[in-house]
Amino acid sequence: MPVAPPSVLAERISRISVSATMKVAADADRLRREGHDVVDFSVGEPDFPTPANVKQAAIDAINKNFTKYTPAGGTAELKAAIVQRHKTDYGTDYSPAECAVTVGGKYGIFAVVQALVSEGDEVIIPVPYWVSFADIVNYAGGKAVFVPSSEASGFAVSAEAIAEHITPKTRAIIINSPSNPSGAVIPTPELEKIFALARERGIWILADECYCRFLYDSAPFSMASLPGGKETVIVMGSLSKTYAMTGWRVGFLLGPKFVIDACGKLLTHSTSNPNSIAQKAAVEALAGPQDSVVEMLAEFRKRRDYTLERLRAIPGFTAQTPQGAFYAYPNISGVFGKGGINTPMEFASRLLAEALVTVVPGEAFGTQEHIRISYAASMDDLKKGLDRIEEFVKKLA
Ligand SMILES: Cc1ncc(COP(=O)(O)O)c(C=O)c1O
Structure with a gap:
């Protein structure tokens, strides 16, 4: 045969x-x-x-048999800890229903791009960019539109440069400040201008806050804390870097409930829940001492x-x-x-x-x-x- x-x-x-x-x-x-x-x-x-108290929380979770499925978008306890941490650090006011826990920040970004970007939609990505942004957009059928930043400004993209690349097809702007790979931090007044641009035109801001706790000279800031921020910004967060937890795979999304629910559908058919033990450890990381x-x-x-x-x-x-x-x-x-x-x-x-x-x-x-x-x-x-x-x-x- x-x-x-x-x-x-x-x-x-x-x-x-x-x-x-x-x-x-x-x-x-x-x-x-x-x-x-x-x-x-x-x-x-x-x-x-990973800090000792966080590791201990995971050991306790195992010993208490917290080893089963949890809700796909994360436990109520962890979502409450995430929104509280974000409130304390940045002055936002999310409810747990506006939060989803994901298998690492990367899967949160993947899910949100799948939920928001249709075939042919454009997504603005400042250069230099984190490797996965463009491919995540490509995979969703979108088109990555790269916006240069000036090296002399330390690679902090300007609102003006972004404005020049907005078209009727622009669906979202990805902002990653501090940036991987450059370490650039976009000054808050510039972030406010970028936010205003997006808000006027009905464009999403996807704010990757993965490095937001690692700032050398500037005050902590989240675009989601701006008036109207909760309607326009999707926060894509991660515990990986902040708490030296890269292997535990815990990230999160904060955004309007209908977006979180849309991402939640995808989670139920793809990852299901993030690891139950890692979720217990994440609660301790976020709610425990921040030393x-x-x-x-x-x-x-x-x-x-x-x-x-x-x-x-x-x-x-x-x-x-x-x-x-x-x-x-x-x-x-x-x-x-x-x-x-x-x-x-x-x-x-x-x-x-x-x-x-x-x-x-x-x-x-x-x-x-x-x-x-x-x-x-x-x-x-x-x-x-x-x-x-x-x-x-x-x-x-
Ligand atoms: C800019 C940026 N966003 C998101 C992530 C995703 O991190 P994780 O999936 O470990 O939460 C990384 C990891 O390198 C990153 O550099």
């Missing part, structure tokens, strides 16, 4: 590629397992352990300052000062043309092969002259990795 193994994939899966950051992290992991001493600056996660966040931020500030000083001393590198998150995004175009390297991609792959340091090339974030360095690494690793980068660049000259 003839054999004809099926080989057809759905068209929509061809609209997306593997997350570039996850690919670099997988390469680093493979090299490490082969016994190489790799310094990994590619990962977007704090090197701190770990303050300590982590103080440590990140030291590491940021050290990283910047070192990067700026490398010939051919320039670096803006990141105002939030834990990434530096140096411009490396000064080394192009040396040692046969002409792009960030070539730089990153040669750096890994020859100096065993991983960084993410800027192409992944929509720019052609940068690399992303996560400084959420120990001081020892920062020193070792930056020494290696410096030496690698010197050898190229």
Whole structure:
């Protein structure tokens, strides 16, 4: 009998590629397992352990057999803790019905884009952007419209630049401040202008607040706290970075009830509930002491300052000062043309092969002259990795 193994994939899966950051992290992991001493600056996660009180809450949850399904959009207890935390930090006033808990912030973004973006709708994404935004929009059949930001302003996008890209098809504007990959923080008056633009035109603001607790110089701010914010803004939040809980997979959405309900439908048919044990841990993280966040931020500030000083001393590198998150995004175009390297991609792959340091090339974030360095690494690793980068660049000259 003839054999004809099926080989057809759905068209929509061809609209997306593997997350570039996850690919670099997988390469680093493979090299490490082969016994190489790799310094990994590619990962977007704090090197701190999850706080002890949070871990204990999870252990208690297991011991008390809190190990079954929960409501798909999260437990009432966790939703109450999320809205209370957001109120305390940003002065918003959400009810638990305006909140859904998701399997990581990433799935929340995926769900909300599926719920709001139709075939052909445009979604504005400032550049540089977090890798997944564009592919999540593509997968929904939408069109990512990239808006440049100026490097001299530290990559904080302006309302003016966004306004130039709005068309009748614009459905949403994604704002990620502080930004992954640049660490840019958009000043509050500019966020207010962006909000006004969106509100006048009936456009959603999708506010990715994943790094909102990691601000070095500015006061905490959520666009959802503006008058009318609850109608126009969907908050996409995560416990991953704030509480060093990347592996626990807890994120959330805050927004109008009809949007939360629409996302909720998707959750019931896709992830069902986030892990029950992680939800108990998340309640403790949000409602318990917040000291770990303050300590982590103080440590990140030291590491940021050290990283910047070192990067700026490398010939051919320039670096803006990141105002939030834990990434530096140096411009490396000064080394192009040396040692046969002409792009960030070539730089990153040669750096890994020859100096065993991983960084993410800027192409992944929509720019052609940068690399992303996560400084959420120990001081020892920062020193070792930056020494290696410096030496690698010197050898190229
Ligand atoms: C900007 C941004 N948004 C969302 C996420 C998603 O985080 P998680 O799915 O771990 O909550 C990340 C993670 O790297 C991120 O950098």
